[in-house]
Amino acid sequence: MREKACTNCRMIVYGNVCPNCKSTSLSEDFTGVILVLNPEASEIAKKAGITKPGKYALKVR
């Protein structure tokens, strides 16, 4: 199954429902990826507004 990005929280998921925000609004058209391991210590995650570890898209169409 292809990777999809949640249009709501931008998390990259494999299924049909976002495990983060339970949204079903997913898109295959996204660019850029941020892989967050430690959101408390990461400046990049803070700038992107990410609070949970995981794989996120930069931009979702």
Place this chain on the structure above:
Amino acid sequence: MSEEKKEETETEKEKVAEEEEKKVEVEEEKKEETVKTEKGQIYVLKTTAGQELNVANLIYSRAVSANLPIYSILVTGNLKGYVFVEAAGPHFVDEAAAGIKHAKQRLPGLVKISELEKFIVTKPVIEELDVGDTVEIVGGPFKGMKAKITRVDKPKNEVTLELLEATITLPITIHADYVRVLSKGKGV
């Protein structure tokens, strides 16, 4: 007498509350200090063009399995051949990238977060578009064609274009994300 006692107990309560507040403040300061020491630096890793995501995924899985102090990995969509790794030290990046086929080398020096801001916080494309701009279509059936903007619909996030390469001037309406500005027009 009972009123005086009440007052005394109230003042005691206030004192206890103040002390507790001070304790909380001190604890918060300590927490902030620990966070400050944990802060990582951003390093740049050169990769084979087009393989940035594979390299990032491999570094991610290695960092998780080896419990390395790598905080985040950034792959921008429009910068080919580079991956940004935020880690506690350069040797952790080297350790995570060692042996990965498409990871070439770690560039010397650091990247400031302010330099990466433009990649992380993306503005909607429609904000930068105006009537009269020459754009290139980057997706859909008209991909690769050049066109001129004739109308911008901000609420719908759409632009109406006139293709420059077509023999007949046919107006087409497409999503603003599928165009890239080539040159700014004078505006109408």
